[in-house]
């Protein structure tokens with residue numbers, strides 16, 4: 001059934017700073033299957049971008065990764081690679097779409113050339129051939145009258161068009177994994193939808209796997225197959241999209257869902273999660289979410305919860321799932337989601 | 350583009366007119382005349398004044414001067430009789446232009462290399478050393494450097510000639526170096542900060558994510574982005590060279606327009622002072638115009654506006 005192309009095992013990423021060691025990623029493990037889209041969601045600072053940069057081997061200089069962390073891609077641990085070996089993977093087997101199209105293109109280089117660059121690097125194409133392919137890619141990402149625009153510079157294009165160019169750059173060398181770190185947050189809503197649809201249809205054509213980073217659960221539903229919820233450098237819950245949306249178990253996931261704007265009036269309501277994430281220079285003992293969690297148990301501040309299995313595909317790290325835990329009643333909106341889950345299950349059965 | 354250049358040229362001519370007017374009237378205010386030699390008889394003085402048109406009313410003199418200047422005629426020198434100012438300047442300008450151009454080219458090229466080296470070695474010893482050198486280069490005036498160079502390479506280790514011009518290229522080396530230090534220092538600092546900014550930019554992140562090596566990232570992306578803005582410095586640096594060259598030409602006995610300018614002040618050679626000032630302003634404005642046009646050609650963002 002599952003066919004992981006990438007396995008992340010016990011990933012830790014620390015940053016050495018003057019103030020001390022920032023434990024940005026604290027034991028993250030997940031698999032990425034071939035052809036699927038995995039969304040990673042979480043508040044600002046939860047470690048989403050650090051995770052993606054680690055997958056590209058592009059972490060800041062002050063990062064350190066302990067030896068027991070593993071990123072298995074094609075039978076190799078990427079963390080053992082030398083810089084030159086990384087260069088054969090970046091933009092080739094694993095590519096990345098950046099967040100802000102206004103700043104991620106080189107303002108002084110023709111866009112066609114910027115798309116051709118990875119082809120010249122990885123496919124050893126000559127400039128003319130690479131530019132020909134760049135033109136096809138521009139058409140592929142829906143840039144109108146591509147021929148006329150291949151020699152344009154970025155400032156001549158709108159944000160939405162630029163993000164299409166950024167997508168074309170990422171797809172140029174036919175990567176097996178595409179990492180999109182908030183690829184639409186800098187764009188307005190209608191353009192967002194266009195870019196997301198573009199990514200979806202391109203994924204169908206190329207059957208690549210996507211890691212989709214966002215802090216906006218709203219865009220996840222239409223995009224992803226599975227969702228991992230991150231908090232304070234850890235994954236706290238993961239499952240299929242339906243499982244996370246309609247059968248969430250972790251109080252942090254509840255909070256995220258409740259703070260998500262929704263058109264579904266039955267579920268309704270908009271509340272931000274109170275409090276702020278913990279200081280990763282000195283992460284708290286036990287469950288890092290405890291101090292913000294109205295459902296926190298005594299054990300939360302003493303011992304870290306393990307992952308409890310909800311289904312074969314769904315796990316959550318919260319003591320609420322322990323059989324010794326008292327039964328709590330989640331917020332009404334979550335109860336409504338659970339009810340919806342029962343309906344879905346009923347239909348399937 | 351042509352429209353833009355035309356507009357700028359019109360503006361340039363107008364500015365030159367203002368400069369001419371201002372210098373003319375400033376000269377009127379200057380005390381004393383070049384002809385206050387007590388040996389001159391009143392008749393001879395009157396004769397001289399007629400020759401130079403100084404007996405006319407001021408507004409008449411002004412109009413004559415403007416008309417002349419518009420035709421490239423800045424009158425006759427008081428000091429070297431029968432020598433026209435245009436000719437004096439015409440002889441000396443190429444010398445100064447060569448010196449200035451050499452200093453600018455050497456300075457900017459050295460600055461590009463040092464700035465890039467500094468940025469790529471940010472916060473280590475190379476960067477620190479270059480930082481100290483460029484701070485010194487900016488704060489020490491070129492004439493002091495000139496004197497130091499004369500002492501070091503003219504007397505202590507006599508490697509280069511320390512005066513004159515036009516006999517051999519080696520004569521140009523020390524004055525060029527003395528003048529080049531400041532543009533080199535300015536360029537170094539500027540390129541360093543531009544390059545550091547560029548290396549931490551999103552487009553460099555994207556270039557790395559394409560799989561480019563550090564060297565390719567720098568050569569294909571960071572360099573161009575941090576060098577283009579250097580063009581905007583050339584105008585102000587040329588201004589610095591103009592003022593610097595007056596003293597450097599004195600120190601190295603170079604027969605340039607700067608030396609001429611300095612010599613003509615104590616001898617109250619008004620036509621030469623005025624002519625030189627106007628030529629200086631014109632050169633400066635042309636330099637700035639050329640810089641702007643070059644920037645427009647090289648920088649795609651400016652090109653289309």
Ligand SMILES: Nc1ncnc2c1ncn2[C@@H]1O[C@H](COP(=O)(O)OP(=O)(O)OP(=O)(O)O)[C@@H](O)[C@H]1O
Nearest residue numbers: 015022024043044045046047048049050051060215
């Ligand atoms: N180079 C660094 N040095 C020190 N700390 C860092 C560094 N890079 C990231 N961090 C810290 O790591 C944590 C995770 O950051 P990250 O950028 O992954 O968050 P994020 O989930 O992507 O948030 P956002 O939604 O704002 O993009 C933050 O606390 C951040 O301050």
Ligand SMILES: [Mg+2]
Nearest residue numbers: 048049050181
């Ligand atoms: Mg981020």
